[in-house]
Amino acid sequence: MPSDSNKSLFYSRYQPYDRRKRTERGMNVTLTTEESELCNFLTLLTQYMKENCPELPLVELRIAGGWVRDKLLGYECNDLDIAINSMTGCEFGEHVYNFLRLKGYAAENIHKIESNPQKSKHLETATTKIFGREVDFVNLRSEEYVEDSRIPSKVTFGTPEQDAYRRDLTINALFYNIHTRQVEDPTKKGITDLKEGLIRTPLEPYETFKDDPLRVLRCIRFASRFDFSIDETILIAVKDEQIKKAISAKVSRERIGIEVDKMIKGPHPALSIKLIHELGIYYVIFAPPQDYHGTLDDPKTAACLAKILEWLLLTSNENHLHVNLSSRTPEDIRTLYLASFLAPHKNIEILSKKKNYTSFHHVVKESLKLKSLDGLLIRDIGTQWQNAFILALICELLPKYPDVESGILKEPYNIIDKYNELVDFIIELNLQNCFNDKPIINGVIIGEIQKSVIEWQLENPGGSKRQCEDSNVDKYKNEILTWYTGLNPDSLSGNSRKPEIPPGCRHEDKIQCEIYQTILNQCNGKRQLDQDDFMKIT
Structure with a gap:
């Protein structure tokens, strides 16, 4: 089992979502004291603006997106996005600043985020702190796309309905009206999909993914994060060759890497890679180099290795995995999952004039644009002997995957015992830290x-x-x-x-x-x- 220092972090990461409890509890938002104070303040501000600034259009405020979803699921969320119906986030931020000072509260400067079409920021937004809590202000919007880019060609002020339908998922298209204190579901699907544990797009998925193919990865990430099912129409759309080409053509490798890293750090990374494999986009995401020598393995290998790794870490108290192997830090776990995700590349070499080298570093650095250090960790994981042992163990358990999946564990346990004995032998010889020894002659x-x-x-x-x-x-x-x-x-x-x-x-x-x-x-x-x-x- 994980050591005490890592135990709570380990279990919070792998705590499963209980759909039965969610359905029984119902879909209600319960505000904390701080959230209630914030909503009261913003309500007073809009009333003040209506009475003292008659030249301004009527302002309606809604909390948008992930905060509403998480509150309905019973989880706290610190990301507060306030959607405004009739002005930009920067314009409203100035009113917030002035009203805080008027009421004698501490007022922090408004941080203006300029429009940047290349980063999908077409309208100015703003961020500040209210009562010590960070809040983002953004206007409701409507978007239009062109054929060769996932970046909207035109963004204008929109209605709550238009804003909801431009979002990636129905469960992310919910609003909490600050004035009525009610949840709003413009697509009429978001609350139902939360109850049923379903990932679905507000609009027809093929057109949604053609406009912004990054949403394919977001579907996978949220499905694995909440252990939700993916709607059949999404499965059909993603398998279309045009959508696969759109991912490669429209989505930057940096954005792909960010989504993959979030999957690995999420509660169910094994489910993420399973979905990537089943949707047929493994080599779209983990793209090999153009020139290589060797044979790429079946992506199913990555899914099976990740599932075995998950089984080992989650049931270490039951399968008697040695404490020196099961006590992994979050960064160790991330490295192990990343290595298992890249396993289909293990027989691939990149040809070079000086020497041939494996494609792990290329995939991490070029296909995912992650830190170069990640590639070095995968390539040189032997310096972390416990991680190397776990990787060797899951590779040896790979032929026994059907036994692990069906619960026939006699032979897998025998393999685990062999590794446990080797760890005991290393400890007996006091070699567990020998990689830190300095050469006697320098x-x-x-x-x-x-x-x-x-x-x-x-x-x-x-x-x-x-x-x-x-x-x-x-x-x-x-x-x-x-x-x-x-x-x-x-x-x-x-x-x-x-x-x-x-x-x-x-x-x-x-x-x-x-x-x-x-x-x-x-x-x-x-x-x-x-x-x-x-x-x-x-």
Whole structure:
């Protein structure tokens, strides 16, 4: 099981959503004290504007999107987006600032977010803090798209209905009216889909995805986040080749990487990769390099490995996975899932003039645009031996996936026991942190010896390898004795005297024993190591 320090984080991440409780509780929004104070303040502000600024159009405020969805599901949400019907977020933000000062409250500056069509921000928005809580202001809007871009070509002020129908999912198209304190469902589908656990688009999915193909990934992410089913019409639309081409053509690799990373960090990453595989878009998302050598594996491999990993981590107390393997940090878990997601690329090499290398780094850096460090972690995961063990374990369990899925666990448990025994052996030998050990002889010393070898070769063109070794051992014997034993070389006088190894000096490695033998040969009459020497060395 996870260690105490990571336990709550681990379980909060993997806590399943209970649909039965959600349906029994009903779809109601219960405001916290802070949220109620905020809504009261905004209601007073709109009344003040109506009475004192008659030249302004009537202002209606609604909390939009994810906050409404999460509150209906019974979860708290800190992201507050206030949708305004008749002015921009920046314009309304100025009224908020002035009204806070008028009422004697602390007023923070309004942070204006300029319009930026290249980043899908066509209208100015604003953010500030009210009573210490961050709030974003944005106007209701209507959008139009062109053929070759997911960025709207035209954005105008819209009605609540127009704003709702432009959104990605029905469950994200809900509003909470601050004035009536009621949930509004303009699509007439959002509340029903929340109750039934269904992912559905407000408009026909093919046209929705043609306009903005990123919404395909958002469907997958929200389905896995809430463990919801995906509507059949979405499944059909995503499998269309035109939609797959639209994902590659219209969506930046940075945006794809952001969505994939959110899936991995979400509560059900194994479900995410399963859906990506079943929808036939694995190699659209995890695109291989153009020029490569080898064979790409079936994407089902990634889905099966992720499911086995999930099973190991969720049931570690039942399947007796060693505590040194099950106690993974959130970043470890992220790395393991990312590695399992990329498994179908394991036999692919990128051809280079200098050397061939695996495509993991390419997929992370180019196809997903994640941090380069992620690619290095996948490529060099052996430095994290527990993670490497878990990856090796899930790969060995892969042929037993049907047994894991059906609950026939005798053979999988035998494989797990084998890895547990190996971990116990590593701990018994105190090797769990050996990768942090520093070399006894550093690079500077080795460089000096190599330089001496070259000098000897130049001075003795016909000399043999053994003569070179003898010359340099004789030249450096005092330094070598100091490096390896910590002894004062002057204390080694006479052939009959052998050096004492100080307590705690470790010479486990066979090569070290051979070097020590050479030292004794040179310093003590070329005698062989006896049992006492080996006891002290090992």
